[in-house]
Amino acid sequence: MDHLWQLIAESYTGYFNYLRSEILVPSWHNYFYWLVALSVGVWLLEIIFPWRKEQAALRKDFWLDGFYMFFNFFLFSLIGYNAISNVAVDLFNQFLGQFGLENIVAIKLDTWPYWSQLLLMFVIADFIQWNVHRLLHMSPRLWEFHKVHHSVGEMGFAAHLRFHWMETVIYKTLQYIPLAMIGFGIQDFFIIHIISVAIGHLNHANLKITYGPLKYVLNNPVMHLWHHAYHLPAGRYGVNFGISLSLWDYLFRTAYVPTDTGTEKLGFEGMEQFPTSFQGQLVFPFRKKKSPAQAQHLSNKVTSPL
């Protein structure tokens, strides 16, 4: 048990030192400055070539989404995720040790060329995330968390990282085992993360880009705006679930891009009652909600003369 406490303490101090050096020592291998540079770059493109010309450069929720961006990318890890995940991985490895196993690697790719390993990791992780994203829409319980991301009324690049911290836990937990089963020879997937951030920023940007014929492979702002549409096609729980790649939506027939006017109303039914502050959105999914039947019952009580 002491060992686990020590791991938690080391996770905090280790991550704190990492974050401090990220900010104080700029380098090419630095998430903080890449995030700042990509954000400024995509924001400038939005200002120079806006798709929805009437949308302000400092659109509604710009600062809230900017805060989410740094919270989800840096602070949440500092507050707890790093410690929780280190403990979980340690317990998982101890569990494997009970069976005399050191890891769960089923396929070894360590002899593959560097770039092909990176590409495969990118494609596999993206496919897992596409499935997790569908799950966030299908499961009523998980949808309560995912509503935060869909509560954007005006779309811009910073909405990319506007999501509830539980999403990080859900995505990372569900992709841990499948990815741990592949024995990559490289540890450093920094470049994949940076490319994913760039594509994700562009997907949410106020830019009319579709990448021509590459739209069948790469997710893009026109396609992803429809993912955020208030009105869904009848009988569908969602469309365009792609994260970086649109390929999965075309392969599994969840792609839907009827027009490219960019004027579609965004959000979800009942968004008018959704909290607008960071703190409100943080606790919203954990609050007990009345079922429609209960709510009806209560309103009957209030209005009924009996």
Ligand SMILES: [Zn+2]
């Ligand atoms: Zn979604």
Ligand SMILES: [Zn+2]
């Ligand atoms: Zn989105």
